[in-house]
Amino acid sequence: MNTRTQVYLWAAQRMSAVVLAVCVLVHLGTLIYAVQGGLSATEILGRSRGSAAWAAFYGVFVLAVAVHAPIGLRSVLAEWLGWRGTGLDALVIVVALAIAALGMRALWAVIA
Amino acid sequence: MSVLQVDVWRGGESGSFQRFEVPRLESQTVLDVVTHIQRVLDPTLSYRFACRVGMCGSCAMTVNGRARWTCRTHVAEVVAGGALEIAPLRNLPVIKDLVTDMREFFDKWAAARGQFRPSASRKDDFARVEPDSPRRQLVDAGIECIGCGVCYAACDVVSWNPEYLGPAALNRAWTLVNDVRDGARDERLAAVAGDAGCHACHTHMSCTERCPKKISPTAAIAGLKRATLGAALKGKA
Numbered sequence: 001m002n003t004r005t006q007v008y009l010w011a012a013q014r015m016s017a018v019v020l021a022v023c024v025l026v027h028l029g030t031l032i033y034a035v036q037g038g039l040s041a042t043e044i045l046g047r048s049r050g051s052a053a054w055a056a057f058y059g060v061f062v063l064a065v066a067v068h069a070p071i072g073l074r075s076v077l078a079e080w081l082g083w084r085g086t087g088l089d090a091l092v093i094v095v096a097l098a099i100a101a102l103g104m105r106a107l108w109a110v111i112a
Numbered sequence: 113m114s115v116l117q118v119d120v121w122r123g124g125e126s127g128s129f130q131r132f133e134v135p136r137l138e139s140q141t142v143l144d145v146v147t148h149i150q151r152v153l154d155p156t157l158s159y160r161f162a163c164r165v166g167m168c169g170s171c172a173m174t175v176n177g178r179a180r181w182t183c184r185t186h187v188a189e190v191v192a193g194g195a196l197e198i199a200p201l202r203n204l205p206v207i208k209d210l211v212t213d214m215r216e217f218f219d220k221w222a223a224a225r226g227q228f229r230p231s232a233s234r235k236d237d238f239a240r241v242e243p244d245s246p247r248r249q250l251v252d253a254g255i256e257c258i259g260c261g262v263c264y265a266a267c268d269v270v271s272w273n274p275e276y277l278g279p280a281a282l283n284r285a286w287t288l289v290n291d292v293r294d295g296a297r298d299e300r301l302a303a304v305a306g307d308a309g310c311h312a313c314h315t316h317m318s319c320t321e322r323c324p325k326k327i328s329p330t331a332a333i334a335g336l337k338r339a340t341l342g343a344a345l346k347g348k349a
Contacts, residue, residue, distance in 0.1 A: 006306035007344040010337070078307070079272035 001089055009071050016068035023061040048110040055111045062103030070096040114194070116187065118145055120157065121199040124206050129197065130154075142175050142182035142190065146198060146210065159210040166324065169258030172265070173210050174199040179265040181324040201265040217261050217278070224281040225303045228288060231295030239293045250290040254283045254332050256325045263319035263329055275308040279319035279329030282310050286332035289339055301336070301343040310336040 034044065048054045070092040077083045077091075114136040119129040132149050143161055150157040161171040166184040173182050176190050176197050190196065204212035232239065241248050263279035264270055270278050285304045288294050304310050310333045319329040 001307075003302060003306035003309075004344045006311060007340055010311040011341050075312075079269070084307075 001086075009074075012067050013071040016064040019060065019064040020068055023057070023064060026057065027061065045110060049112070051111065055107065058107045058111075059104070062100060062107060065103060066096050066100035069099060116145065116191065117195040118149065119195070119197045120146070120149060120210070121206075122157075122209055124208055127206075127209075129199075136187070136194075140187045142173070142180070142185045142187060142196065142198065143171050145187060145196065146173075146182065157210070158208045167258060169260035172201055172260040172262045174201060174265065179262040179322055181260055181262065184324060201261050203265050203267065203270045204261065212261075214261060217264050217280070218259070220277045220281040221259075221284055223303065224277045224285040224309075225296055225300035226281060226284040226288070228291065229294055229296035231293060241292055245292075247290040247292055250335065251287045254287045254327050254329070257283055257327055258325060260324065262322050262324060266318040266322040268316055268318065269312050269314055273308070273312055276312045277304060277309055279313075279333065282313075282336055283327060283329040283332040286335050289336070298343060298348045301340045301348065304336050305340040305344065310340060313337075 034047070037043070073095060074088060074092045077088055116134045116136050118132045118134050120132060121127060122130045132153050134145050134148050134153075137144070143164065146157070146159050147161075150159065159171070159173070161183060162168040163170075164183045166181060169181070171182045172179060174180075174197075175182065175185060176192055178190075179201055180190070182198075187196065198210065200206045200210050200212045204214060204217060207213050243252075257280060259280060261280070263283075267276075267279055269276050282304055285300055289297055289300060294300075306312075313330070313333045315330060315334070317328075317330045320327075320331070323329065
């Protein structure tokens with residue numbers, strides 16, 4: 001991986017961290033609000049199904065996680081296991097795609 | 113007269129601590145203790161020093177677990193229960209006893225383009241740099257580095273990532289990036305970017321915490337992160 005891509009990865013991880021900071025606060029705030037009258041699937045699905053706003057919010061959330069976590073994982077594996085190079089980069093791309101796919105699938109389940 | 117119990121590393125990469133008893137003196141520095149051991153107790157002890165006044169950067173060692181400049185570290189500041197443990201600097205190969213091989217430390221300064229590259233020739237007039245100008249202030253913040261290696265020994269990222277240039281080399285690069293007379297900015301930013309450069313820093317700030325000259329390599333590295341991103345976006349890094 002060339003140096004410029006490494007710089008972009010660093011920038012992407014920091015920018016996704018800014019997005020995540022907002023997303024996590026909104027998510028936790030909603031969670032605390034939502035459980036006030038007891039927790040039920042009916043209530044959650046009533047709020048989320050067909051909502052373009054929640055679809056957009058959690059869509060962004062999932063994508064930010066899919067960008068942020070694999071870049072961090074790449075550093076952790078390089079530093080803790082001494083694993084560097086193409087194999088590591090390929091693995092973190094697979095992890096990013098898996099997080100995005102699983103997250104979008106979970107989002108689809110509560111939105112559609 | 114009270115006596116210090118001093119454990120000193122003997123050997124190379126493998127070795128063990130040897131106990132010495134050293135008379136405790138007023139205003140005694142850790143370097144005084146090591147010097148007493150070599151001159152009075154065991155002349156085979158190897159260690160480095162030169163100026164004894166905090167200018168040359170050659171006497172840094174690990175004292176009671178922390179990297180310090182020993183000539184300016186009073187025993188009273190660091191002694192724990194009448195005992196001292198003195199070892200070579202971490203993150204560098206040990207040659208013998210308290211002497212480390214500093215080659216990779218200084219090779220990384222060269223790799224970070226730590227050399228001044230003039231943009232003017234001797235035929236040009238003197239550059240006039242206002243002492244209060246923002247860029248000169250950034251240079252001033254980091255220019256007093258004496259190359260002692262304390263920051264390098266204190267850095268966990270160096271121990272995890274042997275390719276990492278380290279705080280001192282990056283601090284040096286940042287002083288040159290802010291030198292208005294220098295003509296190698298783009299080349300230098302490219303050299304310090306990426307996984308082996310400033311972007312590997314986790315901002316633990318151990319370098320800043322330990323630097324005997326009160327320099328903040330962390331701030332220099334943060335500056336390089338911004339500058340290299342700017343250069344990358346312009347297609348220069």
